[in-house]
Amino acid sequence: xxxxxxxxxxxxxxxxxxxxxxxxxxxxxxxxxxxxxxxxxxxxxxxxxxxxxxxxxxxxxxxxxxxxxxxxxxxxxxxxxxxxxxxxxxxxxxxxxxxxxxxxxxxx
Amino acid sequence: xxxxxxxxxxxxxxxxxxxxxxxxxxxxxxxxxxxxxxxxxxxxxxxxxxxxxxxxxxxxxxxxxxxxxxxxxxxxxxxxxxxxxxxxxxxxxxxxxxxxxxxxxxxxxxxxxxxxxxx
Numbered sequence: 001x002x003x004x005x006x007x008x009x010x011x012x013x014x015x016x017x018x019x020x021x022x023x024x025x026x027x028x029x030x031x032x033x034x035x036x037x038x039x040x041x042x043x044x045x046x047x048x049x050x051x052x053x054x055x056x057x058x059x060x061x062x063x064x065x066x067x068x069x070x071x072x073x074x075x076x077x078x079x080x081x082x083x084x085x086x087x088x089x090x091x092x093x094x095x096x097x098x099x100x101x102x103x104x105x106x107x108x
Numbered sequence: 109x110x111x112x113x114x115x116x117x118x119x120x121x122x123x124x125x126x127x128x129x130x131x132x133x134x135x136x137x138x139x140x141x142x143x144x145x146x147x148x149x150x151x152x153x154x155x156x157x158x159x160x161x162x163x164x165x166x167x168x169x170x171x172x173x174x175x176x177x178x179x180x181x182x183x184x185x186x187x188x189x190x191x192x193x194x195x196x197x198x199x200x201x202x203x204x205x206x207x208x209x210x211x212x213x214x215x216x217x218x219x220x221x222x223x224x225x226x227x
Contacts, residue, residue: 034213036153043203043217044153055215087153091212095167097143097155 002026002090006100014108019075021103023088028068032092035064035073038102039084047086048073075105083107110134110216112204117221124194124225130187130204130218138182141165141207143214144189146200146223154200157189158207172198194225 003026013019023033031051036044046055048064051071061076075082088100116128130142143158157168157178166178177190187204201222205214 032212036214038153043219044214045217046208046213046215049213089153089212089214094212095155095158096169097158097212099153099155102152 001096002029002093002098004088004090004098004100006086006088006103008103009101010104010106012106012108013078015078015080017078019078019082019105021073021086021105023066023071023073023100025069025071025090025092029090029092031067032090033064033066033071034089034091035062036087036089037082037084038087044087078105078107080107110206112206112216112218114202114204114218114221117202117223119224119226120194121227122195122225125190125192126194126223128189128191128202128204128221128223130189132185132187132206135206137180137185141210141212142180142187143205143207144178144187144202145205145214145217146198146202147220148197148200151200156202159187191223194223196225199223199225 005024007022033051035048038044052064063074065072085102085104087102111133113131144156159166159178175193179188201220203217203220205217208215
């Protein structure tokens with residue numbers, strides 16, 4: 001099974017800061033990497049698919065990059081509504097589908 | 109709009125059974141892979157099972173294989189998860205989600221239904 005490792009597990013940043021979350025796959029997954037945002041008490045929603053494609057309706061301050069085994073999710077200017085936990089998910093080898101452990105983003 | 113609504117969660121004793129349902133609306137349900145994903149309290153996301161549009165392609169996570177059964181009724185626009193031999197570690201919010209393009213990208217998700225396994 002492909003393991004997905006996210007770092008950091010949590011972070012605290014100020015409004016307007018640039019924030020980067022890393023996701024590493026235990027083996028090659030090309031660009032089969034999706035990012036989800038889960039706000040407190042809500043279901044996850046898609047932010048980025050295929051490593052770098054912004055989902056329709058998602059603010060442009062979110063971006064994704066990477067290929068192979070190493071990926072990043074970047075928030076260019078953190079906003080209060082970005083308080084959430086962010087998950088990466090690989091879809092290269094299934095089953096099983098696997099998610100990263102999550103990164104909790106808090107606002108200072 | 110496209111919507112998924114889960115139901116059927118609740119409190120069940122270890123070894124018991126429960127059947128979850130997911131009602132879909134706003135899209136052509138029969139054409140999509142569907143999946144169940146769960147989240148234990150305070151924990152991350154864990155994929156449970158998925159089913160193809162024709163029900164001919166079904167897979168389970170090792171943690172539930174042999175105990176859970178996924179199914180669908182396209183005439184009722186509904187997805188199901190029959191859960192047997194429940195364990196404490198099955199306690200979680202269970203979400204249904206649509207595979208939006210046949211490439212394991214899940215959108216939308218339902219609001220989730222909580223399953224608690226406890227004596």
